[in-house]
Amino acid sequence: MNFNRRNFIRTSGLTAIAGFAGIETVFAVMKNKSTKKSGKGLVLRFVQYDLLLNHTFTIANSSRNSTPDMLTSIEFDGITGYGEASMPPYLGESVETATKFFSLLDLGQFKDPFQMDDILTYVDSVMPGNCAAKAAIDIALHDLVGKIMGQPWYKIWGFDPADTPNTSFTIGIDTMEMVRQKTLEATPYKILKVKLGQKTDRDMIETIRSVTNVSLCVDVNQGWTDRQMALDMIHWLKEKGVVFVEQPMPKTAIDDMAWLTENSPLPTIADESLQRLPDVMKAKGVYSGINIKLMKCTGMREAHQMLTLAESFGMKVMIGCMTETSCAVSAAAQLSPKCEWADLDGNLLISNDPYSGVQVVNGKVILIDQPGIGIKEIKKVFE
Amino acid sequence: MNFNRRNFIRTSGLTAIAGFAGIETVFAVMKNKSTKKSGKGLVLRFVQYDLLLNHTFTIANSSRNSTPDMLTSIEFDGITGYGEASMPPYLGESVETATKFFSLLDLGQFKDPFQMDDILTYVDSVMPGNCAAKAAIDIALHDLVGKIMGQPWYKIWGFDPADTPNTSFTIGIDTMEMVRQKTLEATPYKILKVKLGQKTDRDMIETIRSVTNVSLCVDVNQGWTDRQMALDMIHWLKEKGVVFVEQPMPKTAIDDMAWLTENSPLPTIADESLQRLPDVMKAKGVYSGINIKLMKCTGMREAHQMLTLAESFGMKVMIGCMTETSCAVSAAAQLSPKCEWADLDGNLLISNDPYSGVQVVNGKVILIDQPGIGIKEIKKVFE
Numbered sequence: 164m165n166f167n168r169r170n171f172i173r174t175s176g177l178t179a180i181a182g183f184a185g186i187e188t189v190f191a192v193m194k195n196k197s198t199k200k201s202g203k204g205l206v207l208r209f210v211q212y213d214l215l216l217n218h219t220f221t222i223a224n225s226s227r228n229s230t231p232d233m234l235t236s237i238e239f240d241g242i243t244g245y246g247e248a249s250m251p252p253y254l255g256e257s258v259e260t261a262t263k264f265f266s267l268l269d270l271g272q273f274k275d276p277f278q279m280d281d282i283l284t285y286v287d288s289v290m291p292g293n294c295a296a297k298a299a300i301d302i303a304l305h306d307l308v309g310k311i312m313g314q315p316w317y318k319i320w321g322f323d324p325a326d327t328p329n330t331s332f333t334i335g336i337d338t339m340e341m342v343r344q345k346t347l348e349a350t351p352y353k354i355l356k357v358k359l360g361q362k363t364d365r366d367m368i369e370t371i372r373s374v375t376n377v378s379l380c381v382d383v384n385q386g387w388t389d390r391q392m393a394l395d396m397i398h399w400l401k402e403k404g405v406v407f408v409e410q411p412m413p414k415t416a417i418d419d420m421a422w423l424t425e426n427s428p429l430p431t432i433a434d435e436s437l438q439r440l441p442d443v444m445k446a447k448g449v450y451s452g453i454n455i456k457l458m459k460c461t462g463m464r465e466a467h468q469m470l471t472l473a474e475s476f477g478m479k480v481m482i483g484c485m486t487e488t489s490c491a492v493s494a495a496a497q498l499s500p501k502c503e504w505a506d507l508d509g510n511l512l513i514s515n516d517p518y519s520g521v522q523v524v525n526g527k528v529i530l531i532d533q534p535g536i537g538i539k540e541i542k543k544v545f546e
Numbered sequence: 547m548n549f550n551r552r553n554f555i556r557t558s559g560l561t562a563i564a565g566f567a568g569i570e571t572v573f574a575v576m577k578n579k580s581t582k583k584s585g586k587g588l589v590l591r592f593v594q595y596d597l598l599l600n601h602t603f604t605i606a607n608s609s610r611n612s613t614p615d616m617l618t619s620i621e622f623d624g625i626t627g628y629g630e631a632s633m634p635p636y637l638g639e640s641v642e643t644a645t646k647f648f649s650l651l652d653l654g655q656f657k658d659p660f661q662m663d664d665i666l667t668y669v670d671s672v673m674p675g676n677c678a679a680k681a682a683i684d685i686a687l688h689d690l691v692g693k694i695m696g697q698p699w700y701k702i703w704g705f706d707p708a709d710t711p712n713t714s715f716t717i718g719i720d721t722m723e724m725v726r727q728k729t730l731e732a733t734p735y736k737i738l739k740v741k742l743g744q745k746t747d748r749d750m751i752e753t754i755r756s757v758t759n760v761s762l763c764v765d766v767n768q769g770w771t772d773r774q775m776a777l778d779m780i781h782w783l784k785e786k787g788v789v790f791v792e793q794p795m796p797k798t799a800i801d802d803m804a805w806l807t808e809n810s811p812l813p814t815i816a817d818e819s820l821q822r823l824p825d826v827m828k829a830k831g832v833y834s835g836i837n838i839k840l841m842k843c844t845g846m847r848e849a850h851q852m853l854t855l856a857e858s859f860g861m862k863v864m865i866g867c868m869t870e871t872s873c874a875v876s877a878a879a880q881l882s883p884k885c886e887w888a889d890l891d892g893n894l895l896i897s898n899d900p901y902s903g904v905q906v907v908n909g910k911v912i913l914i915d916q917p918g919i920g921i922k923e924i925k926k927v928f929e
Contacts, residue, residue: 314695318660319702321691322663475823
């Protein structure tokens with residue numbers, strides 16, 4: 164990274180600069196975009212980068228060994244921001260759909276990366292859906308703008324890095340021997356997230372409890388269909404030291420979920436029920452809280468708005484992720500000081516992470532005081 | 547202002563600095579607040595500064611020639627942010643209450659101005675009420691942090707400065723001759739805000755219409771008590787070129803207001819009905835939109851959250867002000883690109899503005915591309 168160049172950009176807003184036409188043009192455009200159309204715009208790059216999983220990943224209705232992924236970068240005047248679209252197949256996006264989406268975008272029309280609202284509104288308007296692809300643009304733009312300002316986003320948003328929660332580490336559905344082994348590997352974590360929603364639910368919990376006393380949370384991935392059975396199960400889980408239950412019932416079972424939340428001794432968290440900002444209001448009164456994931460909500464900007472909304476509704480917020488590189492996980496982690504829980508283990512589940520960024524130390528999310536989303540390339544992805 | 551010093555601070559987050567103990571200590575504390583208690587904290591200053599009004603100001607139930615006001619500054623490591631508390635008497639705050647509030651604060655405990663969330667949560671917790679005094683802290687802190695980042699807040703928030711609305715200019719209740727004269731003085735404005743809520747309402751509108759064809763909006767300040775009369779009046783106002791109606795009925799008349807909004811041909815805007823973030827949800831379904839004022843909602847941070855909430859509810863937002871210096875008006879103006887309407891004429895109504903900042907050119911709010919809230923001292927207020 165070119166620090167001299169970056170500092171030069173950052174100070175040029177305050178001091179008169181002569182003899183450097185490129186910068187002058189850019190800043191003139193920033194001040195009066197409607198009359199000056201010259202100057203370079205944002206440059207988007209993207210590349211396929213499939214993620215290799217350490218363990219076969221099983222949820223209630225599928226399993227896989229890799230996750231399709233695309234990495235992005237947005238360059239503006241010598242500064243580069245990085246982004247990512249992680250696309251587990253069950254969400255409907257793919258390398259093909261993301262490539263098509265990125266190819267349709269004309270980011271070169273934007274001469275000022277600070278106009279994030281205009282840029283991201285445009286990106287959202289190009290096609291419906293494509294939330295992970297949109298997040299890949301949003302994250303790269305945030306990284307870029309944070310670098311121009313010389314600050315990480317958790318600071319720009321005014322959050323205290325000491326307030327980051329412990330992150331949960333996910334134990335997928337597997338044979339009891341593998342569950343026991345994965346639980347033992349997860350020793351540093353203060354909270355484990357157990358995937359339920361199968362006939363083996365009680366065995367999963369008992370097996371984990373046979374080797375650890377740490378807090379547990381469970382993610383049922385819509386796996387329970389009978390509300391009374393769900394309530395009975397939650398009472399049993401509470402006795403086993405479970406602290407919250409994610410998406411216990413199908414997302415369509417709204418009345419049953421509202422009843423369950425009303426009667427549940429543990430908080431209920433919406434995941435599959437919730438995607439973007441308007442869904443937060445729909446989740447109010449149905450769930451106790453929401454799981455925000457950048458790949459579902461189009462990125463950091465909308466995630467921050469969802470956090471504001473949930474907070475004002477008195478709902479709890481969990482910040483989650485897919486299997487992702489340190490890029491998207493570090494982006495999500497910027498929000499974590501304001502979240503009750505974090506499920507930011509996505510980068511720890513893959514063997515080919517090209518970035519370093521947010522750390523987990525003794526189970527706690529540790530933010531890096533570096534501009535943007537705070538990542539470094541450890542393996543060259545873009546030429 | 548010391549630009550060399552400021553740039554030095556802004557670049558110090560990226561490059562190693564040796565031989566300057568003050569900066570080193572501060573940045574060490576920023577990175578690890580829990581273990582290092584040394585280093586200087588935020589320094590708050592405040593001074594009484596009554597605002598002298600160009601014209602006697604009359605609303606539905608009072609009139610006055612000056613507005614009690616206090617100016618604040620927060621200094622951190624050689625950089626100073628400016629804030630303000632404007633306290634029109636009907637809102638219940640005074641120089642005495644603000645002085646007491648400021649004296650109770652211990653901002654010196656905070657070693658990192660970026661931890662705005664912690665700082666402003668603390669400020670809000672010290673005493674209930676005191677919203678203008680709290681805004682004076684919030685604005686000064688935003689100005690300070692924006693200066694450290696080297697960017698104005700509209701850019702940090704990602705807004706497009708080209709999107710600022712026209713600002714309305716207020717025509718207070720007065721003799722018809724004075725109303726005519728004030729309307730003629732308001733020639734550059736594209737929208738006038740007419741204070742109604744008296745027996746002279748139709749005369750006011752007719753008098754203004756006798757000298758200008760510009761758009762009008764009206765602020766009734768709870769002055770109408772009969773909903774059918776209010777609806778008839780709104781129909782008549784629509785024919786006269788009025789575009790929205792602010793606080794037509796008493797804030798307690800919630801059912802009548804919901805009925806009026808449902809039937810009104812013009813948008814209805816909540817003002818006295820609304821103060822802080824939780825009030826936005828209460829206004830949903832009762833009004834078409836909200837008037838956000840920094841002095842009522844404790845400042846820029848909560849105002850930005852209210853904007854997010856209102857947007858997600860599909861409600862229109864107006865950004866308003868009291869009679870204020872260019873300090874608080876420029877702070878409010880940072881939000882204006884995302885607002886449908888602006889009522890940011892408070893600094894134009896006083897004769898002793900010690901700052902310059904946001905401009906109104908041909909009736910439109912023009913933001914200044916300067917860090918923080920973008921103001922300059924034109925008269926020394928603090929020693």
